[in-house]
Amino acid sequence: xKRPAEVPTPAxxxxxxxxxxxxxxxxxxxxxxxxxxxxxxxxxxxRPPRWIASAPGRVNLIGEHTDYNDGFVLxxxxxxxxxxxxxxxxxxxxxxxxxxxALGQWATVAVEGPFAPGAVAWARYLQGVVAGCRAAGxxxxxxxxxxxxxxxxxxxxxxxxALEVAVATLIEAMTGCQLDPLQKxxxxxxxxxxxxxxPCGIMDQCTSVMGRDGALLLLDCRERTVRxxxxxxxDVVALIVNSNVKHELSDGGYAxxxxxCEEAAFALGAAALRDVDVxxxxxxxxxxxxxxxxxxxxxxxxNARTVEAAEAIRRGDWPTxxxxxxxxxxxxxxxxxxxxEELDLLxxxxxxxxAENGVIGSRMTGGGxxxxxxxxxxxxxxxxxxxxxxxxxxxxxxxxxxxxATRPVDGARVITSPSKQNxx
Numbered sequence: 001x002k003r004p005a006e007v008p009t010p011a012x013x014x015x016x017x018x019x020x021x022x023x024x025x026x027x028x029x030x031x032x033x034x035x036x037x038x039x040x041x042x043x044x045x046x047r048p049p050r051w052i053a054s055a056p057g058r059v060n061l062i063g064e065h066t067d068y069n070d071g072f073v074l075x076x077x078x079x080x081x082x083x084x085x086x087x088x089x090x091x092x093x094x095x096x097x098x099x100x101x102a103l104g105q106w107a108t109v110a111v112e113g114p115f116a117p118g119a120v121a122w123a124r125y126l127q128g129v130v131a132g133c134r135a136a137g138x139x140x141x142x143x144x145x146x147x148x149x150x151x152x153x154x155x156x157x158x159x160x161x162a163l164e165v166a167v168a169t170l171i172e173a174m175t176g177c178q179l180d181p182l183q184k185x186x187x188x189x190x191x192x193x194x195x196x197x198x199p200c201g202i203m204d205q206c207t208s209v210m211g212r213d214g215a216l217l218l219l220d221c222r223e224r225t226v227r228x229x230x231x232x233x234x235d236v237v238a239l240i241v242n243s244n245v246k247h248e249l250s251d252g253g254y255a256x257x258x259x260x261c262e263e264a265a266f267a268l269g270a271a272a273l274r275d276v277d278v279x280x281x282x283x284x285x286x287x288x289x290x291x292x293x294x295x296x297x298x299x300x301x302x303n304a305r306t307v308e309a310a311e312a313i314r315r316g317d318w319p320t321x322x323x324x325x326x327x328x329x330x331x332x333x334x335x336x337x338x339x340x341e342e343l344d345l346l347x348x349x350x351x352x353x354x355a356e357n358g359v360i361g362s363r364m365t366g367g368g369x370x371x372x373x374x375x376x377x378x379x380x381x382x383x384x385x386x387x388x389x390x391x392x393x394x395x396x397x398x399x400x401x402x403x404x405a406t407r408p409v410d411g412a413r414v415i416t417s418p419s420k421q422n423x424x
Contacts, residue, residue, distance in 0.1 A: 028150040030054060030079070030081055030083075033054070033081055033083045033148055033149075033150060034052055034054070034083055034085075034415050036083075036101070036148045037049070037052055037083045037084070037085035037101075037146055037147075037148045038052065038085055040085070040099070040101045040146045040148060041085040041086075041087070041144075041145075041146045044099050044144075044146055045087065045144050047087065048087075049085035049086055049087050049145075049146075050086065050087040050088070051085070051086050051087070051170055051173045051174055051414065052083060052084070052085045052086075052170075052414070052415035053083070053084050053166050053167075053169040053170035053172075053173060053412065053413070053414050053415060054081045054082065054083045054084075054166055054169075054412065054413060054415055055081065055082055055161075055162045055163075055164075055165035055166035055169060055208045055209075055411065055412035056077040056078055056079065056080060056081050056151075056162060056208055056211055056409055056410075056411060056412070057077070057078050057080045057081070057082075057151035057152075057157040057158045057159055057161075057162045057208070058075045058076065058077050058078060058157065058158045058161070058162075058203075058204060058207035058208060058211065059075065059076060059078050059156075059157055059238060059240055059365055059372070059374050059406070060073055060074065060075040060203065060365050060366070060374070061074045061075065061076065061216055061238070061309070061325075061365075061374060061376075062074050062302075062305060062306050062309045062324060062325060062328050062363065063075075063203075063302060063303070063305075063306035064302060064328065064332055064336075064338075064364070064365065064366070064367075064368075065257065065258075065261075065298065065299065065302070065332075065336055065338070065367075066221070066274075066299055066302050066303050066306065067200075067201030067202060067203040067219075067221045068199070068200075068201040068221075068258055068261070069221075069261050069265070069272050069273040069274055069299045069303075070221055070222035070271070070272035070273075070274035070275075071221055071222075071272075071273070071274045071299065071302070071303040071306070072218065072219065072220055072221065072303050072306040072307055072310075073201075073203045073217075073218075073219050073221065073306060074216050074217070074218055074219075074229065074306050074309060074310055075203055075204075075207040075216065075217055075219065076207065076211065076215070076216045076217065076231070076238070076408035076409075077207050077208060077211025077212075077408060077409045077410065077411050078157065078238075078240070078406045078408075078409065079406050079407075079409045080149075080150050080151040080152065080157065080162075080404075080406075081149065081150065081151065081162065081166075082147065082148075082149040082151055082159070082162040082163045082165075082166040083147070083148050083149065083166065083415075084145050084146070084147050084163075084166045084167055084170050085145060085146050085148075086143050086144060086145035086146075086170055086174065087143065087144055087145075088141065088142070088143055088144075088174070089141075089142035089143050089144050093142035093144075094111075094112070094142055095108045095109060095110055095111060095142055096108065096109040096110075096111050096126075096130065096140075096142055096143045096144070096145065097143075097144050097145075098123065098126060098144075098145045098146070098147060099145070099146045099147070100122060100146075100147050101146055101147060101148045102148070102149070103122070105120075105122075107120040107122065107123035107126070108123070109123055109126050109127045109130055110127065110130070111130060111134075111139075111140065111141055111142055111143075113131070113134065115127060115128075115130070115131035115134075115195075117195045117196070117197075121196075122163075124195045124196045125160055125163055125164050125167075125191060125192060125195065125196050126163070126164075126167050127191075127195050128164070128188075128190065128191025128192065128194055128195030128196065129164050129167045129168050129171070129187065129188060129191045130167075130171070131191070131195070132168070132187035132188070132190055132191050133168060133171045133175075133187065136179060136183065136187060137177065138171050138172065138175045138177050138179070139175065140170075140171045140174040140175055143174065145170070147163065147166075149162070149163070152242060152402075156365055156366020156367055156368075156371035156372050157240070157366070157372065158204040158207070158208065160192060160196070160198070160204070161188065161192070161200075161204035161205045161207075161208045162208050164188035164191050164192060164205060164208075165184070165185070165188050165205060165208040165209050165411075165412045166412060168184050168187060168188055168412075169184075169412040169413065169414060170414075172184075172414070173414045181209050181210050182206070182209075182224055184205075184209050185202060185205040185206040185208075185209045185210070186202065186205070186224075188205040188208075188209075189201075189202050189204075189205045192205075199255065199258060201221055202219070202221055202224065203219060203221065206219055206224075206226065207219075207411070208411055208412055209411050209412055210226055210411050211408065211409060211410055211411035212228055212408065212410060212411070213408060213409055213410045214230060214231055214232075214407065214408055215228040215229060215230045215231060215408050216228075216229040216230075216231060216310070216313065216408060217229070218306075218307070218310040221274075222272070222274055227310070229310045229313050229314060230313075230314070231313065231407065231408055232316070233316060233318075234379075234407075235378055235379050235380075236318070236360065236376055236377075236378065236379070237376070237377055237378075237379050237382060237405045237406070237407060238374055238375070238376060238377075238405065238406050238407070239350075239374070239375045239376075239377045239382065239385065239386065239403065239404075239405050240365075240372050240373070240374055240403070240404055240405070240406065241346050241350075241372060241373045241374075241375070241389055241390075241393075241401050241402070241403050242371070242372045242401060242402045242403070243340075243342040243343055243346060243370055243371065243372065243373070243393075243399070243401060244399055244400065244401060244402060245340070245342045245370040245399065246369065246370035246371065247340055247369040247370050253338065253368070253369055254367050254368075257295060257336060257338065260291065260292055260295045261273055261295055261296070261299060263292060264288055264292040264293075264295055264296040265296075267284075267287045267288055267292065268280070268281070268284050268287060268288075268296070273296055273299040273300060273303075274303065276296065276300050277300060277304075278297075278300055278301060278304070281293075281296055281297060281300050294334070294335040294336070294337075295335065295336060297331075297335050298331045298332065298335035298336040299336075301327075301331055302328060302331060305324045305327060305328055308320070308324060309321055309324045309325070312324070318355075318360045318376070319355065319360075321360060321361055321376065322355065322359075322360040322361030322376065323361070324361070325360075325361030325362060325363045325374075325375075325376070326347075326351065326361055326362065326363065328363045329343075329344075329347050329362070329363035329364055332363070332364055332368060333364075336368075338364075338367065338368025338369060339364050339368055339369075340368070340369055340370055342370065342393075342397060342399070343364040343368070343370070343371070343373055345392075345393060345396055345397065346362075346364075346373045346389060346393060346401065347362045347363060347364065347373055347375075349388060349389045349392040349393060350362035350373065350375045350377075350385065350389055352388070352392075353381070353384075353385055353388060357381055357384070357385070358377055358378035358380060358381025358382075358384070358385060359375060359376075359377055359378075359381065359385055360375070360376035360377065360378070361375065361376050362374070362375035362376075363375075377405070382405055386403045386405075389401065389403065390403060
């Protein structure tokens with residue numbers, strides 16, 4: 001088996017995309033982002049936009065580094081969004097022109113083939129989506145657009161997927177053609193794989209497309225099926241804490257661990273680690289060195305935890321959910337080795353409160369080496385838990401953590417479309 005070239009993590013490559021500050025402590029409403037996009041478009045192009053599309057970021061409750069192993073994940077869409085406002089380009093234009101409001105930077109994207117990644121890093125994602133839409137028969141032609149966002153970048157909350165899905169949704173509106181939701185997610189994943197060079201799984205794009213208000217998505221990454229898992233208790237809220245660190249190991253670490261999983265599956269005679277259970281892994285332990293054994297053990301046990309967590313949420317069995325979240329973090333820390341001191345500290349601070357103080361469970365989320373943690377917290381305890389984590393983190397590290405709470409939200413949608421305009 002040939003070892004692939006080193007590639008950056010999704011966060012590593014996307015870090016320079018939008019250049020926006022984390023606004024985690026004061027979230028911008030979707031209505032305000034839409035207004036910002038409309039006003040920015042008018043400033044840049046001297047007319048109102050005809051179409052506006054949005055797509056949310058996502059957070060993964062449990063099921064980390066399982067997606068590219070054909071396993072299970074349990075994410076939800078969050079109330080942080082990428083919004084794209086656009087209109088057809090003036091007559092004679094031959095490309096799409098886009099403006100990043102945060103960077104104050106322009107980029108051009110080809111709308112006719114042959115397509116290739118461009119020199120501007122953040123535009124590669126958009127070029128891949130345009131190419132994918134053309135291949136699917138959606139030809140938007142030359143257009144002009146602006147991008148605004150409040151999805152924190154570099155924190156493992158899928159800002160790149162939100163951008164890809166927002167642009168694909170925009171092109172659907174511009175062409176009047178609707179893609180199948182799974183087809184749209186796969187198209188956006190391919191854009192990130194082929195044009196940005198990031199070997200991400202399907203979770204991020206699926207969640208941004210298919211997110212549902214009040215529900216998590218139990219996603220089978222092999223079968224590409226989604227089962228809604230209602231977060232029925234309105235008293236339970238996801239608390240996301242950004243460590244505001246990203247260690248350099250992340251650039252090569254993500255690719256290395258993906259390759260180690262493939263090597264472990266090959267040694268075990270499996271198509272993917274999805275096909276291995278704990279008993280089979282233990283019986284074949286002598287085929288693996290210590291590192292490959294621990295990488296495989298994380299994936300195998302994490303798959304089981306994810307399915308069990310979804311069932312426990314449906315039953316409202318919060319002690320089981322909390323236990324599984326803590327076990328997941330320990331496995332990511334010890335077996336997969338993608339945590340770091342800052343993430344470990346944030347989880348420890350969250351769990352100091354315990355169930356009697358409203359904390360159900362906590363774990364790192366995302367690719368690791370920095371980024372965010374997710375905790376399930378009782379709504380009445382949010383302020384106290386947030387303060388305890390923030391103050392303890394600053395006291396131990398000298399860094400400010402940024403925090404926000406969210407419930408699951410709907411996925412991508414068109415805000416302004418030709419039919420709406422004609423009806424108004």
